[in-house]
Every structure is written in structure tokens, then in C-alpha cells.
Amino acid sequence: DDFSVTASCRAEDSPGCIGCVSRSTFSLAEICKFSQSLGSLFLCVRTKTLSVVEGYFRFRIIRRANAMNLTERDYCILSKVVTYYVLSRQQIQHLCFPSDKTGRVTRRRLQVLVSSGLLNRHRAEVIYPNSSPAGSVYYPSPKGIELLAEHTGDECLLLTPTQPPIAHHVAHWFAVSDTHIKLAAAIASQERVILEGFINEWDIVNKDAKEPENRFRLYTLLTDSPKLVCAPDAAFMLTVPVKSDDSTVTFSKVFYLEEDRSTSGANQVAASKCKGYAALAENNFHVKHFPATNVQAFTVLCIAPNARRREALRKAFKGKVGSELWRFASADELAAETFLHEPLWYPVTGEAMPLVKPEAVQ
Structure with a gap:
């Protein structure tokens, strides 16, 4: 093959570099001897999916990984x-x-x-x-x-x-990850309820865009003046097959996650969150995040660090626009075993209910 890569190498490069010479040329056949996994990479280079320079640097990463014997x-x-x-x-x-x-x-x-x-x-x-x-x-x-x-x-x-x-948001992100871990474990422990994707707040849809509403998957600009946005901590969709007398109907519903860390007053949280989610629901913008959903309404899951904070949030959200969308739970009560089917999720008013009714999936 006539394909070749010409690359520069500095003397101070790590031992994993291709060669410690000022300039080196490598044929495609020579490079592919390092790892069979490079086949798809150089296919991308040859078909212009990647530039030669991008392909070269990815090759160096893979070669160093092979040298480290990653498990x-x-x-x-x-x-x-x-x-x-x-x-x-x-x-x-x-x-x-x-x-x-x-x-x-x-x-x-x-x-x-x-x-x-x-x-x-x-x-x-x-x-x-x-x-x-x-x-x-x-x-x-x-x-x-x-x-x-x-x-x-x-x-x-x-x-x-x-x-x-951001340093002072790390505890918040640990809490989001902890909730995600519990949810994933709950899904893995049974076979009926299916998790159809999980989107984090900073997941990117267009890496070249600078405006957050175009760059990030969840950030939604609802109105310019006055500016109204909805930026959930995370989102996911659950698909549940529900049995009736003679058939089974599959429902796919969207859930948004708000992880509360008691860093702001409950009334301030309610005032800052309710309008955005209400506008999101009014415009059915949740369908943009999960086009496969077939349930018109979505639910916002607000997880407080403890029961006392949960009750304060319920009281603060009462009477606010869109408050019927919200469910509240205490993080210290949530576990993989209780996440889906235990009555731990409280509406603004009324008794706690499960995220998925157990009888619906039996």
C-alpha cells in the first residue's frame, strides 16, 4: 500500500512515541503490525473521516495503551x-x-x-x-x-x-452519579422495566456550538426575553410493558432529575425551577430529548438529602405552576431494591407512590 504517515517527534517525548528521530515515515503495513485494532482507525484516515494528524495522535494513544498492558x-x-x-x-x-x-x-x-x-x-x-x-x-x-x-x-x-x-459543585455531581448508579442497579435486578438512555447535564450534542442551547443535549432555551431556560441535572426514559386482559401495551415515559443539596432555600428552589419545567411540558419539548416516548406527560424527580428537606420542598412547591409534574424522595431512603417499586416518591400533596407500579409489570 502506498499510504504513509510522516510525523514529527521531539526528544522529550515519552518512551511511547513512535520513534526518537527528528522525522520518521511509516508505511501503513508497518503501523498495522502494532495492533489489529488499528484497522478501523486507519480506515477512517484513508476515507477522510479523520485527518492524517488526528489519526497519528490516536495511533500514539493506542500504542501507549498496548505498551501499558491495560486490563x-x-x-x-x-x-x-x-x-x-x-x-x-x-x-x-x-x-x-x-x-x-x-x-x-x-x-x-x-x-x-x-x-x-x-x-x-x-x-x-x-x-x-x-x-x-x-x-x-x-x-x-x-x-x-x-x-x-x-x-x-x-x-x-x-x-x-x-x-x-466546578469545585463547589462536586458534591452535587457525586449525588447525581450515586442516583444514576442506584437506578442502573435497580434496572439490572429485574427484566421488565427497561432504561432507554440516560443523559447527563453536560452531555454534548454539537461540540462546535458555543451557545449552550445548541451545544448541550438537555439545556433548553424557552424564551429570550425574559430569558427562561430549563437545564435538568439529568434525564432518562423508562419503557414498561403493561398487561391488560388480552394484550400488552408498552409505555415509554421521560423522567428528569433534580438533585437537591440544600444549598439554597426551598422557596428559592421552587421559584427558580417550576416555570422552566412548566414551559417544557407545555411545548412538549421532552420529545426532543427522547423522540421514542409515547407518554405525553413527563415527571420531574427531585431527590433531597433527607426526609426533612423533602417535606420542606413539597411545601414550597405547593401551588406553583407545573407543580403536578414533580415527585420528591429522600436520598437516604433510595436503594437499588426500592428505587422502582417501593412507594417512596411523594407528589406535592398526597401519599407516596412507586415510580413504577409493581402490578403493572407482573
Whole structure:
């Protein structure tokens, strides 16, 4: 094959670079000997999907990963961080190393990924809930998502956000991830209710756009003047087959997530959130986020840190526009076993109800 790559190399480059010479030329056949997984990458280069320079730098990432002998659990870490965006060491240990009682194996593999640039780590300047005093925050890196995209063949992973979380919002993001983990475990523990996608607040739909309403999947600009936006912490859709006398009907409903950390007064939260969601419902904009939904209404799930805060929020939301869309729960009552079918979700007025009625899926 006449295809070749010409690349520059600096003397200070790491040992994983292609060669320590001022300029080197490599034939496609020579490069492909490094890894069979490079086939799809160079197909992209040859078909102009990637530029030669982009292909070269992705090749360097893959070659360094091969040299480090990454394990499947290393790829598990990268995958989980991409899925949840922000995770603590304890959360990663729970997801990928459940038998690692001391955390030594988890810390060692995390250090390998951080040192190689495949994972970002932000050292916490404050003590976060469920974290050790020296706790750290882990989030995706550009190198890590490029390697994971090549490993899985999923180019959509390249849209994963890699910006560091704002320091004073980290506890909030830990809580969002914790809720997502519980939901995923609840779905995995049964077979009837299906989770049809989970969108985080910072998930990107157009990486070249600068306006947030065009860049991010969930951020919705409702009116320009006065400015009214709706920016949920996350969103997901549940598909439930409901049996009737002689048939089964499938319903797919959208849920938005608001994670409350008691950082603002309950009345302030109600005033700032209700109008946006009410306008979102009035215009049926939830269909833009999940086009497959066949339920006209959506539900906003507000999770408070404890029952006392939950009741304060219910009182504050009473009488507000769109308050019928909301359900409130306490984080300390939610678990994988109770998330779907236990009556833990309170409307503004009335008794608690389950997210999915157990009799509907039996």
C-alpha cells in the first residue's frame, strides 16, 4: 500500500512515541503490525473521516495503551467514568472492583490511568460526603475517551464532556452519579422495566456550538426575553410493558432529575425551577430529548438529602405552576431494591407512590 504517515517527534517525548528521530515515515503495513485494532482507525484516515494528524495522535494513544498492558477492568474504569461523568474512588471501587475490600487494587489501577493521561483527576480541596479526607474526583480525559472509542468501536464516545467539574459543585455531581448508579442497579435486578438512555447535564450534542442551547443535549432555551431556560441535572426514559386482559401495551415515559443539596432555600428552589419545567411540558419539548416516548406527560424527580428537606420542598412547591409534574424522595431512603417499586416518591400533596407500579409489570 502506498499510504504513509510522516510525523514529527521531539526528544522529550515519552518512551511511547513512535520513534526518537527528528522525522520518521511509516508505511501503513508497518503501523498495522502494532495492533489489529488499528484497522478501523486507519480506515477512517484513508476515507477522510479523520485527518492524517488526528489519526497519528490516536495511533500514539493506542500504542501507549498496548505498551501499558491495560486490563479489561481498566477499560471498565474508563467506561464507567464516561457513563457517569464524575465519580469518586469509592464509587469506582463499587462499580469495577467490588471484591477490593481495602481499595489498594483500585487506587493502583487509577494511578496507572491518571499517570498515562487516560483519566483526569481533581484533588479535592474540601472533604466531600462519602469520601476520605484526601478524596479525589475522577472525570474523563480526551485521551481516555479516544482510546475507549477505538476499543469499543463507538465513535459517539468522542462527544463525552471532558471539562473539569466546578469545585463547589462536586458534591452535587457525586449525588447525581450515586442516583444514576442506584437506578442502573435497580434496572439490572429485574427484566421488565427497561432504561432507554440516560443523559447527563453536560452531555454534548454539537461540540462546535458555543451557545449552550445548541451545544448541550438537555439545556433548553424557552424564551429570550425574559430569558427562561430549563437545564435538568439529568434525564432518562423508562419503557414498561403493561398487561391488560388480552394484550400488552408498552409505555415509554421521560423522567428528569433534580438533585437537591440544600444549598439554597426551598422557596428559592421552587421559584427558580417550576416555570422552566412548566414551559417544557407545555411545548412538549421532552420529545426532543427522547423522540421514542409515547407518554405525553413527563415527571420531574427531585431527590433531597433527607426526609426533612423533602417535606420542606413539597411545601414550597405547593401551588406553583407545573407543580403536578414533580415527585420528591429522600436520598437516604433510595436503594437499588426500592428505587422502582417501593412507594417512596411523594407528589406535592398526597401519599407516596412507586415510580413504577409493581402490578403493572407482573
